[in-house]
Amino acid sequence: MTEPDNIDRLFLAMADPYRRSFIERLSKGPASVKELAAPADVQLPAVLKHLRVLEEGGIVVSEKVGRVRTYRMHKEAFSAMSDWIEQRQREMNAAFDRLADLMAELPEEKDH
Amino acid sequence: MTEPDNIDRLFLAMADPYRRSFIERLSKGPASVKELAAPADVQLPAVLKHLRVLEEGGIVVSEKVGRVRTYRMHKEAFSAMSDWIEQRQREMNAAFDRLADLMAELPEEKDH
Numbered sequence: 444m445t446e447p448d449n450i451d452r453l454f455l456a457m458a459d460p461y462r463r464s465f466i467e468r469l470s471k472g473p474a475s476v477k478e479l480a481a482p483a484d485v486q487l488p489a490v491l492k493h494l495r496v497l498e499e500g501g502i503v504v505s506e507k508v509g510r511v512r513t514y515r516m517h518k519e520a521f522s523a524m525s526d527w528i529e530q531r532q533r534e535m536n537a538a539f540d541r542l543a544d545l546m547a548e549l550p551e552e553k554d555h
Numbered sequence: 556m557t558e559p560d561n562i563d564r565l566f567l568a569m570a571d572p573y574r575r576s577f578i579e580r581l582s583k584g585p586a587s588v589k590e591l592a593a594p595a596d597v598q599l600p601a602v603l604k605h606l607r608v609l610e611e612g613g614i615v616v617s618e619k620v621g622r623v624r625t626y627r628m629h630k631e632a633f634s635a636m637s638d639w640i641e642q643r644q645r646e647m648n649a650a651f652d653r654l655a656d657l658m659a660e661l662p663e664e665k666d667h
Contacts, residue, residue, distance in 0.1 A: 450569075450575070451570050451571065451572060452570075454566050454567070454569035454570035455566070455567070455570040457562075457566035457636075458563050458564075458566035458567040458570060459563065460563065463562070463639075466643060467643065470643040470644075470646040470647045470650065471646050471650055472650045472653075516647050516650075518647075518651070520643075520647070521640050521643065521644055524569075524640065525637075525640055525644075527575075528633050528636065528637055528640075531578060531579065531582040531632075531633065532582075532633055532637075534582040534583050535582045535628050535630075535632070538582065538583055538584045538628075539630070541584075
């Protein structure tokens with residue numbers, strides 16, 4: 444049962460504004476650590492720590508060429524989260540529809 | 556700027572297997588605290604604490620009738636998260652497409 448742990452990690456990785464800002468940047472294309480750190484108002488060690496969380500969660504991947512490490516999004520970064528949310532949303536919609544059907548079957552309320 | 560904090564809270568609320576199990580149950584329809592607690596292998600105070608996190612995140616709403624408090628999903632529970640993920644996914648797809656176009660334009664590699 445590794446799946447729940449992994450989904451925990453995915454959602455937790457998203458629950459930080461710095462990590463989301465890195466994901467927002469990387470969704471537009473690969474970037475080096477330096478490029479990612481430039482607009483962030485945090486020190487490099489904190490940036491590297493956040494990137495490690497994203498990489499361990501399977502959200503980003505990195506590659507080192509020479510002295511430059513470049514990060515990019517994992518192609519399936521959001522799949523597990525999206526799938527989980529979509530399934531819940533489908534069930535919620537079905538439950539709301541059933542409720543609407545039930546209410547439509549109620550006898551009309553009389554003014555009194 | 557309340558939106559980032561709220562998205563933090565949303566993703567954080569999802570990053571716990573007990574809270575996700577309550578969401579899974581409630582997506583199928585409303586349930587009382589007792590019904591939610593029954594299958595969970597945690598004590599009632601822990602269940603109530605998790606439900607408070609979900610309610611503060613705007614994911615569930617509750618209503619007390621007599622002595623029974625009933626929880627149900629907030630209709631827009633997943634909207635902010637889904638919107639954020641979908642926007643990133645669109646940007647990622649566009650970036651992958653641009654990359655594919657670039658690669659298609661490269662001169663074919665010769666065997667040698």
